[in-house]
Amino acid sequence: MRALIFDLDGTLVDTVYAHVFAWQCAFAEADMAIDGWRIHRRIGMSGGLFTRAAGRELGHELSQQEAADLQSRHGELFRKLLPKRRPLPGAVELLKFLRSNNIVHGIATSGSRPEINASLDALEIDPGLLVVERGDVLRAKPEPDLFLACQQRLGVRVEDCYVVGDAVWDLLAARRAGMLSIGLLSGGYGEDELSQAGAFRVYRDALELYHSLDELGVLP
């Protein structure tokens, strides 16, 4: 029995560029300038790791308080910039299809409620859908914990899980969890970056994945 474990931002909802810009503004407000592309390439890793990496680029470690302030300001700006979340093409249809065909699946995200609630609402998910979030595990991506927690709660074997994600952090975490992974271009990474990070297949977005389910061996 194959199972699919989905990342959320950039994989199912079109939020990556608003996240990048919100981080950019949060850092700029605090007189810390970080290049957009460097932020982009770090979206999807845990917020703690992200601010630590940002500190390294800025040349001075951020204090816990600074990191917490930046994270909270990022959240505020993000909600202001993108009050309405938009599902990526095919995401809603894909989740509906998996559900009505009893194909085991869940979501595992470095995000947290309540921040992710609007995204989950936009996806019209079934209330019973398993969503593993940041607070459910000790360490977020690229550690494998989120995917392993999702797999255990889904009651499937590690080797039967496919991770679907848009960021190299998803693919690295999948590899460390012992799972196969599928990359989607909808988060703005290049195809080769995803392949090189371990994706055995790369699709444009959830819609192309939906139309390619035959290639994964997950159909009943």
Place this chain on the structure above:
Amino acid sequence: MRALIFDLDGTLVDTVYAHVFAWQCAFAEADMAIDGWRIHRRIGMSGGLFTRAAGRELGHELSQQEAADLQSRHGELFRKLLPKRRPLPGAVELLKFLRSNNIVHGIATSGSRPEINASLDALEIDPGLLVVERGDVLRAKPEPDLFLACQQRLGVRVEDCYVVGDAVWDLLAARRAGMLSIGLLSGGYGEDELSQAGAFRVYRDALELYHSLDELGVLP
């Protein structure tokens, strides 16, 4: 005598992610949803081509009026989102170095004044620096016109020009102009995307290029 021709957005100033988000908002306001990553991969082509490509993705051609409204709304939102422009690392130093070492160089951008004025100011460019902009030529990137106009006004031979850009449109236009090109990751493309589009060398940003000028044979 070698010459360097620079793209502006994503190459010298950190504006790509604000441009993406401004386009995303402009389209969303007009009830036209376009994925962030698809916008990102089209930044740097001419606005006219961009709206035509967007129309194709939306499934209906945009009228000239719609395209003009979207472009103007994008400009408004962009100025509001990013009132202050930030040079990318090394950009100011690189331009200063080229000038004081009499290495011929210019800027060729799909952008237009007055929108690009704040970026040029942030770069502290010399008033004498040649800036070829959208309105100076009939067709913008990926047509070669901007680079060819810059080369002619710099008074150098096509085969002596290096184009420096962050987008595949820069690299394609360079190729069509018969010029060598250098890709920078600072616009958020992946390294392989830039190499495959024809960049004979890819650097992280203007700073790494500045430290690698020996590799290009442009030093006196």
